[in-house]
Amino acid sequence: MSHDLLSATTRYCAVLGQPIRHSASPAMHNPAMAALGLNWRYLAFEVNPRRLPQALEGCRAMRFLGVNLTVPHKLLALPLMDELDETAAQWGAVNTVAFEARDAAGRWRPLREFEGTAPDEIRTRGYNTDADAILRALEEDLAFQAAGSRVLVLGAGGAGRVAALKLASAGASEVFLVNRTTSKSAGVGDEIVRRFPATRAIADYPEGRIDLVVNATSLGLNPGDALPLDINRWSPGMASKAYDMIYRPAQTPFLALAKNAGCQTANGLGMLLYQGAKALEIWSGKAAPVEVMREALRRQVYG
Numbered sequence: 517m518s519h520d521l522l523s524a525t526t527r528y529c530a531v532l533g534q535p536i537r538h539s540a541s542p543a544m545h546n547p548a549m550a551a552l553g554l555n556w557r558y559l560a561f562e563v564n565p566r567r568l569p570q571a572l573e574g575c576r577a578m579r580f581l582g583v584n585l586t587v588p589h590k591l592l593a594l595p596l597m598d599e600l601d602e603t604a605a606q607w608g609a610v611n612t613v614a615f616e617a618r619d620a621a622g623r624w625r626p627l628r629e630f631e632g633t634a635p636d637e638i639r640t641r642g643y644n645t646d647a648d649a650i651l652r653a654l655e656e657d658l659a660f661q662a663a664g665s666r667v668l669v670l671g672a673g674g675a676g677r678v679a680a681l682k683l684a685s686a687g688a689s690e691v692f693l694v695n696r697t698t699s700k701s702a703g704v705g706d707e708i709v710r711r712f713p714a715t716r717a718i719a720d721y722p723e724g725r726i727d728l729v730v731n732a733t734s735l736g737l738n739p740g741d742a743l744p745l746d747i748n749r750w751s752p753g754m755a756s757k758a759y760d761m762i763y764r765p766a767q768t769p770f771l772a773l774a775k776n777a778g779c780q781t782a783n784g785l786g787m788l789l790y791q792g793a794k795a796l797e798i799w800s801g802k803a804a805p806v807e808v809m810r811e812a813l814r815r816q817v818y819g
């Protein structure tokens with residue numbers, strides 16, 4: 517599927533981040549936009565966090581349809597939004613922004629519905645598509661069902677916190693939390709107890725068999741990294757499924773260990789895919805061509 521030529525009617529989306537050079541999002545979104553028959557393009561911009569307000573204002577002024585935000589902008593963007601979708605409010609981070617304008621009846625509509633002369637007043641609505649993507653990746657890539665499950669989450673940074681909370685919100689019965697900085701895993705445990713009291717939160721390794729272990733630390737990104745878990749607290753057969761949020765390299769030492777122990781495993785490519793698919797659905801109002809996006813991502817990331 518090839519794109520129409522760039523013209524004065526081409527419309528734009530973009531990802532803003534710092535660093536941005538290694539983002540796979542343009543490679544995933546442009547073929548998807550073409551497959552949907554849209555003369556849209558998806559760009560990537562390196563934006564210093566100090567300039568995020570100006571960058572978003574520029575996108576608004578130039579009638580971009582939407583933007584994705586990545587490191588380090590997801591928290592900074594919260595107070596900059598005119599409106600917060602409940603997904604952004606619930607998870608306290610914005611990774612997708614949609615631009616909206618008022619129709620003749622005064623209702624706010626996505627900007628794609630306005631062609632020709634621009635409505636002057638455009639507002640931003642912030643969404644979070646990361647949290648749902650975690651669960652969708654676990655469901656589709658590992659056939660994992662959260663309801664009633666026992667899970668171990670390694671890492672309590674931004675990604676680990678959202679994964680643990682999302683699993684609790686989806687009905688996990690027990691969430692075990694392990695992090696180098698124990699005050700952070702304890703904090704996530706407290707948040708689970710407060711927000712999802714049906715789930716038990718335990719800031720320690722599990723006893724007995726669990727359904728899933730998730731690596732949400734950055735350990736495994738670089739050659740020679742330590743394992744994200746204490747090998748003395750891990751036994752083969754401890755977990756039936758293992759997920760690593762890292763997708764480059766395709767198999768981290770953690771995933772190799774889990775695979776050797778008989779776990780069903782998946783890496784983080786699915787999370788990247790599903791957060792992007794949902795963002796494209798928000799901007800376009802159409803079902804995302806997920807398989808086109810998956811293939812494009814695979815080619816970009818693994819060559």
Ligand code: ATR
Nearest residue numbers: 671672673674675676695696697700732733734735
């Ligand atoms: P992200 O948004 O990707 O979650 P982050 O918030 O910086 O990024 O979180 C990184 C995670 O990797 C944290 O759980 C971090 O542990 P700390 O909370 O103790 O910092 C973990 N991590 C990073 N480097 C680590 C290392 N060398 N050893 C153990 N854990 C590490």
